[in-house]
Amino acid sequence: MQLAIVIGDVVATRKDEQLFGVKLMILQPIGADGAPFGKTLIAVDAVGAGVGETVFFVRGKEASFPFHPVEVPADAGIVGIVDRWDVEEDAVSGPRQAERR
Amino acid sequence: MLLARVLGTVVATQKHRKFDGAKLLLVQPVNVDDTPRGATLLAVDSVGAGVHERVLIVLEGRAAGEALGRKGTPVDAAIVGIVDTVDLHE
Numbered sequence: 001m002q003l004a005i006v007i008g009d010v011v012a013t014r015k016d017e018q019l020f021g022v023k024l025m026i027l028q029p030i031g032a033d034g035a036p037f038g039k040t041l042i043a044v045d046a047v048g049a050g051v052g053e054t055v056f057f058v059r060g061k062e063a064s065f066p067f068h069p070v071e072v073p074a075d076a077g078i079v080g081i082v083d084r085w086d087v088e089e090d091a092v093s094g095p096r097q098a099e100r101r
Numbered sequence: 102m103l104l105a106r107v108l109g110t111v112v113a114t115q116k117h118r119k120f121d122g123a124k125l126l127l128v129q130p131v132n133v134d135d136t137p138r139g140a141t142l143l144a145v146d147s148v149g150a151g152v153h154e155r156v157l158i159v160l161e162g163r164a165a166g167e168a169l170g171r172k173g174t175p176v177d178a179a180i181v182g183i184v185d186t187v188d189l190h191e
Contacts, residue, residue, distance in 0.1 A: 001143035001178055003111075003127075032108050032127050032141040046117055046175070056113065056125075056143050058175045062162035065175040066117050079175045080116030085127060087109035088152050 001056045003082060004029045006049050010042055018072050025049060025078060027057060032087045043076035054082040103138070104184060105130045105158045107150050111143055119174040126150060126180065128158060133189050144178040145169050157182035 008026035012019075023045040031037040046066035049055045055078045057063075063077030064070075105128040113125065124146040130138045135155075142158075147168045150156045158180050159165055165179035166172060 001125075001176065002140060003143065029140060032129065037140050047115055056111065056116075058162075058177045060162045060177050062166070062175045062177055065119075065173050068173060077175060080113040080120060080125075083112045083114055085109060085111040087127060 001058050001079070002029045003031075003054060003056055003085065004043075004078075005036075006051050006053050006055055006078075007040065008051060016073050018067075018070055019044075019074075022067070022072055022074075025051075027055070027076070027078070030054075032085075041076055043078050044072055044074040045078045047078055047081055049078050049081055056080045056082055102157050102159050102181070103130045104133065104187070105142070105144070105156050105180075106135070107152050107154050107156055107180075108141065109152055117175055119171055120145075120176075123169060123174075128156065128178075128180070130158070131155070133187055142178050144180050145174075145176055146180045148180055148183055150180050150183050155184040155187075156180045157184055 004027035010024040029038045057078045063074040064072040108127040111125040165176045168179035
């Protein structure tokens, strides 16, 4: 899964029958610092997300699982709305040495 | 599978019901030399990993669902191990 911001939605009247009633949202994936990372994509929405919200989404056929038994033809799906996330900024480079005064 | 470094935790109240009780961690995939590799990901944790730890992750839906122990969960990444050591013979 990845964090993303919902930046819009897509309306398509003529579409696969299995997509009827399914919301299509435009996502901008973000990194742990909240900055955009990578390309925008369109995802089906399984949790009622709105524009401007931070969400997490799943890639692959698992995106259709929330709509079971309907087999939604989707390769990305929003599966959670993020309240907050906590990151230790030095986690990648290893613990910083304590500063000596 | 990939190596990754645990960056932090994610809190999401409103999520698909299959995620209830699952621990979500933000992880940064890394190369064997510990340099970042690609985008930061969210993975479900079934082994009790903590921030700063180096872990083994699977990036595939079926494997991640099995790691979580719940069929039909819309998940594509899971932490399946905490790495003690990596030995690389060049």
